[in-house]
Amino acid sequence: MPIAATGELIADAAARRGAVAAFNVITLEHAEAIVEGAEAAGSPVILQISENAVKYHGGRLRPLARAAHESARAAAVPVALHLDHVHSPGLLHQAAECGFSSAMFDAARLPYAENVAATRAAVVWAHGAGLWLEAELGQVGGKNGQAPLDAHAPGARTDPEEALAYVAATGVDALAVAVGTSHAMTSRDARIDHGLLARLQDAVPVPLVLHGSSGASDEELGRAVAGGITKVNIGTALNIAMTGAIRERLAQDERGVDPRAYLAQGRDAMARTVSRLISVLPAPSARAA
Secondary structure, three states: OOOOOHHHHHHHHHHOOOOEEEEEOOOHHHHHHHHHHHHHHOOOEEEEEEHHHHHHOOOOOHHHHHHHHHHHHOOOOOEEEEEEEEOOHHHHOOOHHHOOOEEEEOOOOOOHHHHHHHHHHHHHHHHHOOOEEEEEEOEOOOHHHOOOEOOOOOOOOOOHHHHHHHHHHHOOOEEEEOOOOOOOOOOOOOOOOHHHHHHHHHHOOOOEEEOOHHHOOHHHHHHHHHOOEEEEEEOHHHHHHHHHHHHHHHHHOOOOOOHHHHHHHHHHHHHHHHHHHHHOOOOOOHHHO
16 A cells, blocks of 8 residues: 555544554564554554654664665555654755655754744745644743743643744644643553643644653543644654563563564554554544545
8 A cells, every 4th residue: 555644644634533543663563563563453643653653763863764665555444654752954954855755843941042043944844845743832932031841741741832933934734732741651541631631622733743642641642632732743652562562472482582472562552552552442444534
């Protein structure tokens, strides 16, 4: 199946008042598991590679991108490739040549004016290269000398009026918002501010994205999608599943040395997690893409 475009999957999800799940890829096993889980769920999916994952692979994007690309191309459901949490313009500029149809440019830690300028430059480049571009806005600083907070800092919340101004100034295609979730949560007790999400949905004219979704319960994720979230980013949940399965396998076979045995168990656990999490989202059918 031809690789899907992120923007098209998001637009279709928004039209159907659903959401597309976007899962982080760190290894080949992640990519294979995500595709397998999406096929089991009969749903489109987004494979996303973060700048941190690229750093883990020695700063080289192309090898992992190629693995994700081939996994996506062989999938029985629409799969898009997304470059996530990019701080470096140099890395962003590799996106198109490596097969990505979208990227998320992260300038949230910069003072507001610098954030806008950097993100606007990223948008101009991305649109010129045919890419859809996401950004995020946590909490603008400047009041009483306060620094800006990115969308994952404890207590950060995105202000609807600031978000509207930010989208207008930058021209981004989607906005990740701070409504109560946080990256790298290993518990699922995050409480989403659904009232704030409703105000953001009313104010912001582009699709809204939820980062840190591993920390939210199934019920919270379902409510967030019903409230306007159209892209749900998930990473830590896969790592919890993979690590737990590998630990279990190694505990059962302390003398084993073949990584295929425990990596296969980890991959299977991730695939089941992908399928289950997709099932709790009001996601569009794979036939729609």
